[in-house]
Amino acid sequence: MLDIAIVGMSCRYPKSPDIPTFWQNCLERKVCLTELTDQRWNHKALYSPNKRARNHTHSQTAGLLSNVDEFAARYFQVSPRRARIMDPQQRLTLELTREALQDAGAERRPFLRERSGVFFGAVISEFIVYSNMKVRSWQLLDGQFGPPSTEDVTAELPDLNAYSLSGCLVNGIASSVSQFFQLGGPAFTSDAACASSLVATTQACQYLRSLPPRKGLSPIA
Template identity: 35%
Template sequence: FHGIDMVTADDRRWPQGQYGLPTRNGKLKEVDRFDAAFFNVHPKQAHNMDPQLRLLLEVTYESICDAGINPIKLKGTKTGIFIGASGSDAQNAFSSDPQTLEGYSMTGCATSMFANRLSYFFDFKGPSYTVDTACSSSLLALDCALNALRNGSCDAA
């Protein structure tokens, strides 16, 4: 919208020119910045956590606050979490060296655990799952949330 090209060519994630890897792509800046203590995540686990999950935690918290809701008031409620997620290279990147694997590092990279991490942090008691249907993941997650609200599985989603 502002005429800024967000697709860059740099070596922030991998060396330029490697066979099979794109030369230009969109990357998150400061991907390692995350308030682990605020989200009750051990620093070692946060270091090996998929950046998508870090953003999901942050944006979910911000969204609840932006809606004028105190997140503490949602604690223990029958709130459902339905996440649409797809592939990520984080799991491969963080598990490439077996010497650096931490006890719970893989749960921070498994997209299947994204919804559960949110439910755990906010102490939500409704359904909690991540769906992966490639390009339609978010649409299916929205459909699942609507169905759960209709059938009474949760009071909010």
């Protein structure tokens, strides 16, 4: 049976932007929740100290990633129009894949790109709600959901463009990585709820073991 090794890792967690920090936070049993602010999410309309209040949350903290609004679009050859409507999950996986390749020493070292695959686990794109708000705003202005709203409410919403759909597809998480890093193996995102990452890892291992042996360079999944 083919031996498989994990040779590169990367991560993004609340208050843990990399593997060493994440490990240290685990050792220290650090609570990495953050107090919610209006700058990140104004949840005043949804907050209630009453835990039994319907359609409300009694929590004022959340596990938040830092600098989610920053992205090296030029490096990853993503146009400004596409970057604005791109699910943060897609942006993060591009950055994390590069960091994992760097950690493995494979960013500049040759490997079998034509046989390397991309396997991700993800459940939902919450960003699609935001990207579709322009359409919903038109419906509101048209009075389809009740008395018309005002155009001021929708002024800052993202415009629709050619990337509005692809920017929110969950499978775009895998295909964006495959496209940029020029990988010729399979590329897809698995949705198995809480087991998504485990299923993706299993699929990656099965794919690697299905390849015929070849001396020299190795594929990556």
